[in-house]
Amino acid sequence: MNDKLREVLQAPVTGKGDLIPLLQKAQEAEGYVSEEAIYAIAEKLRIPASEVFGVLSFYAQFRLRPMGKHNVKICRGTACHVRGSPLIVTAVESELKLGGGEDTTSDGLFTVEKIACFGACSLAPVMVVNGRTYGNLSPDKARRLIRKIAEEEHV
Amino acid sequence: MYSDYASLRAWAEGEVQRTRPPDRTRILIGLGTCGIAAGGLDVLTALREKLADMRVPAEIVPVGCIGMCFEEPLVDIVRPGEPRICYAKVTPKSVPTILEEHLLHNNVRKDLAFAVIGDEPYDGIPSWKQLPFFATQRRTVLRNCGFIDPESVAEYIVHDGYAALAKALFEMTPESVIEEVKRSGLRGRGGAGFPTGMKWEFCRKSPGDHKYIICNADEGDPGAFMNRSVLEGDPHSVLEGLLIAAYAIGADHGYIYCRAEYPLAIVRLRKALEQARALGLLGEHIFGTDFSFDVTIKEGAGAFVCGEETALMASIEGKRGMPRPRPPFPAQKGLWGQPTNINNVETLNNIPPIILNGADWFAAVGTEKSKGTKTFALTGKIANSGLIEVPLGMPLREIIFEIGGGIPKGKKFKAAQTGGPSGGCIPSSMLDIPVDYESLTAAGSIMGSGGLVVMDEDNCMVDVARFFLSFTQSESCGKCIPCRLGTKRMLEILERITRGEGQEGDIELLLELCETVKLGSLCGLGQTAPNPVLTTIRYFRDEYEAHIKEHRCPAKVCKALITYRISEEKCTGCTLCARNCPVGAISGERKKVHVIDPAVCTRCDTCRQVCNFDAVLVE
Numbered sequence: 001m002n003d004k005l006r007e008v009l010q011a012p013v014t015g016k017g018d019l020i021p022l023l024q025k026a027q028e029a030e031g032y033v034s035e036e037a038i039y040a041i042a043e044k045l046r047i048p049a050s051e052v053f054g055v056l057s058f059y060a061q062f063r064l065r066p067m068g069k070h071n072v073k074i075c076r077g078t079a080c081h082v083r084g085s086p087l088i089v090t091a092v093e094s095e096l097k098l099g100g101g102e103d104t105t106s107d108g109l110f111t112v113e114k115i116a117c118f119g120a121c122s123l124a125p126v127m128v129v130n131g132r133t134y135g136n137l138s139p140d141k142a143r144r145l146i147r148k149i150a151e152e153e154h155v
Numbered sequence: 156m157y158s159d160y161a162s163l164r165a166w167a168e169g170e171v172q173r174t175r176p177p178d179r180t181r182i183l184i185g186l187g188t189c190g191i192a193a194g195g196l197d198v199l200t201a202l203r204e205k206l207a208d209m210r211v212p213a214e215i216v217p218v219g220c221i222g223m224c225f226e227e228p229l230v231d232i233v234r235p236g237e238p239r240i241c242y243a244k245v246t247p248k249s250v251p252t253i254l255e256e257h258l259l260h261n262n263v264r265k266d267l268a269f270a271v272i273g274d275e276p277y278d279g280i281p282s283w284k285q286l287p288f289f290a291t292q293r294r295t296v297l298r299n300c301g302f303i304d305p306e307s308v309a310e311y312i313v314h315d316g317y318a319a320l321a322k323a324l325f326e327m328t329p330e331s332v333i334e335e336v337k338r339s340g341l342r343g344r345g346g347a348g349f350p351t352g353m354k355w356e357f358c359r360k361s362p363g364d365h366k367y368i369i370c371n372a373d374e375g376d377p378g379a380f381m382n383r384s385v386l387e388g389d390p391h392s393v394l395e396g397l398l399i400a401a402y403a404i405g406a407d408h409g410y411i412y413c414r415a416e417y418p419l420a421i422v423r424l425r426k427a428l429e430q431a432r433a434l435g436l437l438g439e440h441i442f443g444t445d446f447s448f449d450v451t452i453k454e455g456a457g458a459f460v461c462g463e464e465t466a467l468m469a470s471i472e473g474k475r476g477m478p479r480p481r482p483p484f485p486a487q488k489g490l491w492g493q494p495t496n497i498n499n500v501e502t503l504n505n506i507p508p509i510i511l512n513g514a515d516w517f518a519a520v521g522t523e524k525s526k527g528t529k530t531f532a533l534t535g536k537i538a539n540s541g542l543i544e545v546p547l548g549m550p551l552r553e554i555i556f557e558i559g560g561g562i563p564k565g566k567k568f569k570a571a572q573t574g575g576p577s578g579g580c581i582p583s584s585m586l587d588i589p590v591d592y593e594s595l596t597a598a599g600s601i602m603g604s605g606g607l608v609v610m611d612e613d614n615c616m617v618d619v620a621r622f623f624l625s626f627t628q629s630e631s632c633g634k635c636i637p638c639r640l641g642t643k644r645m646l647e648i649l650e651r652i653t654r655g656e657g658q659e660g661d662i663e664l665l666l667e668l669c670e671t672v673k674l675g676s677l678c679g680l681g682q683t684a685p686n687p688v689l690t691t692i693r694y695f696r697d698e699y700e701a702h703i704k705e706h707r708c709p710a711k712v713c714k715a716l717i718t719y720r721i722s723e724e725k726c727t728g729c730t731l732c733a734r735n736c737p738v739g740a741i742s743g744e745r746k747k748v749h750v751i752d753p754a755v756c757t758r759c760d761t762c763r764q765v766c767n768f769d770a771v772l773v774e
Contacts, residue, residue, distance in 0.1 A: 019473035020456055024415070058475040058632070060457035061415055078378030078572065078608045079534035081622050087760050094737050094757070116459065116626070118416060119380030120192045121532055121608075122224030122540035133192035139761050140735060 001036055004029035009040050019045060023056050031067040060116075068104045068111035070149055073128040077117030084139075085125040089114065091139035092127070095146045109153055110146070156435035158443030160321035163434065167312035174309070180213040180258065182206075183231040183239070185301060187220035187387045188380075188419055193227035194246065201247035202230065205254050213258070219388020221272075221301025223288065224541040231272060232257050238277045243269035272301075287557050288539050293520065295528045296504045297544045300388035305423050308430035311391040317436060319507035323399050324444050327510075332403040333359060336506065338514035340526035345371055345462070345499030346577065346603045347679070348525075348592040354496060357486035358404040361494035368406040369490065369497040370397050371467060372413035372420070375459040376575030377626065379606030381530040382500040384542050386413065386420035389504070390427040394450070396503030398441070399510060401448045404496050409448065412467055414455040424452055459576075459630035463678045464489075464497045466632065477632045478678035499604065501530060522548035525591035535572075535608040538563050545590070552586040555609060566611040570694070574603025576623045576630075577683030579690030580616060599690040601683065615712035616695040617702050621649040623687035627680060638681030641672035645688060653713040657703030662692060711773045714758045718774050721762075723748050725770035732762035732771065 008025040019041070026037040033056055042049040056062040074089055092098075092112055096105050104111045120126050123135025127142055134145060157163040175181060182202060186195050199215070206213055223229060226243035230253070233239040240263055242253055249267070256262045263278060270283040283289050294300075303310040311317070323332050337352025358366060370393060374382040386393060397409055413421055428450055431437040439447045453471050460466045461476040468490045470476035489495025505527060509517045518526045525547040531554065534540050538560030545554060551571060555561065562568050570580040573590075579600030581588065588594045592602050610619065628642040645668050648661055669685035676682045692699060701707045708716040721732070721741075728746040740756040743749030751762070751771075763771035 016473040017471060020470065021454070024454060024456065055473065055475055058458065058477075062456065076377070078575065078606065078622070079540075081377075082535045082608060082610050082614050082619070084760070090757065090759050091737065091761070094759070115416065116375060116457075117377035117379070118188070118192075119374070119383040119532075120189050121378055121380055121534035122189055122227075123192050124534065126192070133188075135192055138764050139759055140764060143737065143761075 001040070002030060005034075005037060005040075009044060013044060016045060016047065019047075019052065019055055020059070023052070023062060027062060032063045032065055065104065066108070068108050069153075070110050070130055071128075072110060072112045072146065073115045073118075074112065075118050075120070075124070075126040075128075076114045077119075077121060077124070079121035080117075080125040083124040087139045088125050088127060088137055088142045091143045092146055095143045096150075109150065156443070159325075160318055160442075163317065163321075164312060167309040167316075170309035171307075171313050174307070175214055175216070178235050180211070180235065181216055181233045182213050183216045183218045183233070183301075185220055185227060185229040186217040187384055188417075189220055189224045189384075190227045190229065191419075193224075195228040197247050198228045198230060198245050198250060201250040202254070205251050209254060209259065211254075211258050216304050217306070218302065219300045219305050220384045220542060222292075222297065222384075222542040222544075223539075225539050226269060229269075234258075238271045238273040238275070240277065240280065241269045241272050241283065242267055287560065288541070288543075291549070291553065291558060292544055293528050293546050294544050295508055295517075296385060296501055296530050297388075297542070298508070299392060300384060300542075303389065305388050305390055306426055308391060308427070308434065311389070315511065316391055316507075317395055319510035320395050320398050320402075320436070321442060323402055323510055324442050324446060329359060329403045329405060332399060332510065335514050336403070336509060339509045339517040340514075340521075340524075341502065341505055341509060341517065342525065342592065343499060344501035344505070344529065344604065346574065346601060348602060351498065351502055354486065354498075355400060355404050357484070358406075358494050358496040361486050363494040365408065365491075365493045366404055366406040367490045367493055367495040368397060368401045368404060368409045369467065369471070369495060370409065370411040370500060370503055371462065371464075371497050372411055372417075372500045373455045373462045373467060374414060374417070374500070374604060375455075375462050375630075376577075376604050376606050378534055378572075378575060378608045379532045379604050381532050381542060381605045383417050383420055385500055385504055385530075386417065387423055390420075390423045391431070392504050392507060393500055394424075394427055394431060394437070396498075396506035397450065398436070398448060399506050400496065400498060400503060402446055404494075406496065407448055409450040410453050410471055410490075411450060412453045412455060412461070412471060415457065421452065421454060428452070458632075459626070460632045460678070460680050463680060466678065467497065468495065475632070477634045478680075480677060501605070520546045522589065522591045524593055529590070529602070529605060531605045531607040533559050533607050533609070536562050536566065536611040536614070537609040547591045548589040550587050551581065551590055554590065554607070555586070559609065562609065562611050566613065568609070569612050569614060570610045570616065570619075572600075572608040572610065572619070572687075573606065574601035574683075574686070575606045576627045577601055577679065577686055578603045578606075579686045580610070580619065580694065581690070582694040584694075599693055600686060613710055613712070615653075615708050615710035616691040616698050617649065617653055617708075618710075618712045620688045620691045621646070621653055624649055624684070627684040631680065631684075635675070635677035635681060637672045637675030638677065638684065641668055641676075642681070642684050644668060645672070645685070649688070652699065652702045653708070654715045655702065655706040655713070657699075659703070661703055662696070662699055666692065717758060718753050719751050719756055719758060719762065720772045720774055721749050721751055722770045722772050725768050727768055727770070729767070731765050731767070735761050735765045737761060
């Protein structure tokens with residue numbers, strides 16, 4: 001358990017209504033919700049771990065596996081869709097050789113997530129890489145962006 | 156702590172004088188999510204550096220989004236006694252020129268300036284009100300967005316902020332507040348359009364130990380960002396609306412349920428709550444009266460269904476966000492079993508001006524049954540993509556072709572999608588319909604929260620229906636069978652059609668499933684999920700038939716039904732496509748016509764986009 005998670009678990013709680021905020025903070029601390037965190041939260045709120053798992057698996061935000069070093073979020077909102085985001089997804093996934101539902105590269109460098117909508121629709125299609133937004137993308141631009149990060153990693 | 160509005164206002168005016176002296180130049184920069192995404196932070200750095208370098212005293216004020224997303228980043232300069240000059244598409248490179256010319260040489264460059272944000276033109280630069288994008292807009296909800304610093308409560312107060320709350324508390328009873336809202340004709344802006352005043356009355360009359368009020372800021376509709384812009388650009392107005400609503404229904408605690416994908420909105424809301432608490436506008440004995448109320452912010456965790464009232468409440472209670480049957484309605488038995496009222500961000504934002512200016516003022520705008528204005532996120536294949544606010548009842552054509560500036564690249568308009576995954580596609584033959592609750596419903600769509608996505612001839616309507624269905628199917632919570640299984644089966648049929656494997660009878664089967672899912676689903680998600688399919692079949696049946704009978708995608712979108720080919724006449728053998736093809740499907744020697752191997756090609760469109768000679772053809 002890392003220090004950040006320990007800190008999250010030490011804060012006072014009032015009841016079951018704190019479950020989702022706790023999960024959010026745990027994920028912030030570790031980058032994902034670990035098995036350890038699930039049991040610790042269950043104990044803290046005095047509810048079964050199965051209930052914690054039931055809630056976290058319902059919400060798209062929570063992940064059960066560690067995040068890659070670089071986080072790529074591709075917007076799949078309507079405006080992005082009509083302006084070609086399916087092609088961006090194909091380009092990024094083929095560049096990183098991701099397929100079959102995998103979202104993280106085997107070397108742990110990249111995690112690619114598809115997000116319902118960022119609300120930056122006027123810049124569609126949009127992709128957010130490590131917190132920075134890139135708009136008006138083409139498949140080629142997206143591919144080059146990813147390639148550049150990968151190349152910097154391998155220098 | 157202030158016990159009357161006049162002293163609060165006096166404090167705010169002093170505060171604004173102190174922090175933003177009128178004899179100093181102000182530079183406003185749009186730093187909403189869209190402004191930041193367009194490079195606003197780099198422009199901010201450039202502004203700071205250049206100002207320090209020039210040794211000109213000026214105040215940089217970050218503001219919210221004025222709506223012109225298509226012109227971001229926006230920088231406005233206001234010198235003492237002069238109008239506010241707006242520069243569009245500013246880059247770190249253009250910052251030094253703009254600042255030097257405007258501030259040092261007194262030369263407002265007409266070629267660089269975009270508009271005057273004021274009533275009158277200035278030195279040949281048009282007023283923003285003369286621009287087609289703004290000329291017919293009417294800003295009530297967006298009154299402060301792009302005009303005040305969203306992180307300054309004093310600026311909000313100076314713009315009549317919290318005056319409506321004071322009026323409600325000191326001059327009106329809760330009943331008369333409800334009466335005023337009822338008379339205004341305001342209807343819920345989250346999508347369903349239920350009369351707000353009536354909703355409040357139900358909750359007020361409902362017996363309970365505590366009452367709760369929730370602001371629904373879970374704007375999950377893909378292609379919509381109206382609430383995000385308001386929360387980022389004018390958070391106090393939402394809070395003021397929430398306070399007035401709480402007073403009217405008798406609530407002692409409120410929640411703002413905001414989606415986690417909007418981090419900036421959450422930051423600004425938190426700041427607004429702190430500021431309001433410090434001024435005694437939130438907490439015990441607000442304005443020194445007997446009215447006490449506080450607010451908690453809850454971050455959503457990524458579930459579209461949580462926009463549904465009962466699912467949202469389940470989520471606040473720490474459960475899976477699944478809806479439950481109604482009755483009992485939230486007004487009877489809501490959060491933690493107590494009477495609860497839920498309003499959308501934009502609904503609450505409309506409340507302060509209604510209380511301040513009166514119901515008649517509000518009801519003077521709009522149509523007979525749809526009063527007031529509505530914000531829309533105008534996106535997709537449209538020249539002026541951005542956030543707009545128009546009187547309800549404005550013809551769709553005017554919104555798209557006058558405010559929106561029409562379809563770019565000379566393409567033809569095909570459809571406008573309103574209401575997101577719960578709405579439908581409106582074809583060009585219906586461009587003249589007035590945009591109000593009744594007309595959109597009659598057309599098979601819904602008003603929804605305000606997403607308005609424009610599509611052109613290059614968009615395949617079967618693909619659009621498949622897109623929305625894949626969204627609703629994956630967001631279906633799985634509680635009721637019609638939605639869980641119905642959307643899945645519908646999606647399978649649509650996927651089959653877009654793969655060119657459609658069968659005779661698929662359209663009829665889809666229509667039958669639509670009917671069942673619509674009638675049998677537990678909540679609004681399932682009840683409206685068939686709308687995109689129903690409207691595309693109703694207005695674009697020929698496209699479905701082309702896919703099914705001729706295995707052809709008329710818009711050339713569906714990958715299984717198109718092939719890429721290089722034109723022998725146009726190809727110059729520059730090798731650019733072959734070098735860029737990610738799968739090595741293109742072969743050819745320098746200065747010779749290249750060839751695409753259809754068996755290897757993934758139809759990623761890269762070759763067509765990189766080709767400088769339009770030699771890549773899609774068939």
